[in-house]
Amino acid sequence: MSDNSSNSDATKRIAAIDLGTNSFHAVLVDIYPDGSFRTVNKLKEMVILAEKGLEDRLSREAMDRGLEALKRIKFLCDSHHVETILAYATSAIREAENGGDFIEEAEEETGIRIRAISGKMEAELIGIAIRYSIDLKDEMVLMADIGGGSVEFIIGNNQKFIYYNSLKLGVARMAAAFVNSDPIEDKDIDHLQKHYREELAEVLKLAKEHHVKTIIGSSGTMENIAEMVAHKNSLPTKMSLNELEFSTVDFKDLYTNFIKLDKSQRLDQKGLEEKRVDIINPGMVLVNFLVDELKLETFKISEAALREGMIMNFITNKKEQLNLDLVANFKDPRRRSVFELLRKCNWAEAHSQHVARFALQLFDEFKQELKLEESDRELLEFAALLHDIGYYISYRKHHKHALYLIRYSDLLGFKEDEINIMANVARYHRKSAPHKRHKRYRKLNKANRNRVKKLSAILRIADGLDRSHYQNVQKLEIEHKDETVHLRITTQADPELEIWGTLRKADLLEKLIGKTIKVFQAEEKTTP
Secondary structure (H helix, E strand, O other): OOOOOOOOOOOEEEEEEEEOOOEEEEEEEEEOOOOOEEEEEEEEEEOOOOEOEOOOOOOHHHHHHHHHHHHHHHHHHHHOOOOEEEEEEOHHHHHOOOHHHHHHHHHHHHOOOEEEOOHHHHHHHHHHHHHHHOOOOOOOEEEEEEOOOOEEEEEEOOOOEEEEEEEOOOHHHHHHHHOOOOOOOHHHHHHHHHHHHHHOHHHHHHHHHOOOOEEEEEHHHHHHHHHHHHHHHOOOOOOOOOOOEEEHHHHHHHHHHHOOOOHHHHHOOOOOOHHHOOOHHHHHHHHHHHHHHHOOOEEEEEOOOHHHHHHHHHOOOOOOOOOOOOOOOOOOHHHHHHHHHHHHOOOOHHHHHHHHHHHHHHHHHHHHHHOOOHHHHHHHHHHHHHOOHHHHOOOOOHHHHHHHHHHOOOOOOOOHHHHHHHHHHHHOOOOOOOOOOOHHHHOOOHHHHHHHHHHHHHHHHHHHOOOOOOOOEEEEEEEEEOOEEEEEEEEOOOOHHHHHHHHOOOHHHHHHHOOEEEEEEOOOOOOO
16 A cells, blocks of 8 residues: 655655465554555565465474564564564464464574464454555445455444454365365265355355345455456556556456366466465466356455555554755756656665666676667666655556656657656566567667667666665675676665666676676675
């Protein structure tokens, strides 16, 4: 959830961590005096606590994955000077007989205090978040958050909740217990439906009594269903999934074909995340069951879920004023208009300046190898300074929002081609590399597409070098060795997050220069 308020006087910065069955999600937000909040950063770590379905104990390997994920999240929080960390454990941890051991180890190793909340509290917080993010009316609706271990159900409207609870019907749990075939066979579907009918008796009864016709879904499974429906029906999801609405007929059209697919065919399904390919079917069957039983008519999607509920639950607490004052004056109209846009978008100054510095260093190093012109250097610098301004709209897809803001902000002193190059370079600082299937990139001529590819390859590395947004990397040294390029970084704290962030974005530059990139921590020099 983000707020587009131009007020830069945040009262407090907090982090909310949802320790789920499949993944740990952390969101860092600034809270403002009017009660709104804006996303600063997010980190999602796949941990797969239920690697063989939910069992009585967490395996040592699963606990270690969880601890490593929390260490990275804690480092990110420290990098952003987070004042308060809220960490709530859900289904897998609260049910495991050694869940307490994991919570204890986590506090000892990271300092993060984890609260294992009840399923009922989890459902209530999700309901609060959905009610905040979706324009509910007097009509009673069914809200459903389908996780790996549990599903939270809430029945309510804009005034009250008449039911909220967490039931052990998560997709990882159901896949392990009921799915024995691929594609899923009719008998497995029948067993799932029978189980759902038994477990959901109270939910179905109340929903029917209150004539519920709308289901609002949140979190991964429901968002993936929405993405698949949106792709199939060309629905607009470029800016946000929040408030996306479609009919149950649209869902049924998707379900009828999707449920027949095997794993390899599901992997090709647009909108479905690869990590959900093995566990999505029980979720599809559950949603289809609810549609049939309740004769539902409409779907809506909420991008807000447990984390946002945790934040909203916290908002009424402490308020400590933070003041940010960004001032920049330049005679050059190009630089001046860039910095005016940066100020309007409440830019992350320290991070953006740091990334720009590394981008220019990398440009100078690879200029000849990539056959770049000196005029490209300034465009890269501006793209680096502007790469995160999409946060001003929302964290989700902020790289695409950056492209939009740069293209439509009437930057002075630039030719149209230059603006399009900067916008596209900023857009490709994260996620996928430039590709002709992307409309704005495809519209560039061949020469400018090549420029974008080369400059974005550099920016991706530069941004990875400050993955923590903490300016942890103090010095970068570049050394060419035969078929490899060595990046040696001097850091003020542990380098793991920056090494990870750099290597996961290095593939495009490696392809362009035909060399492997390796990242090392520089050895500390000791005086004799």
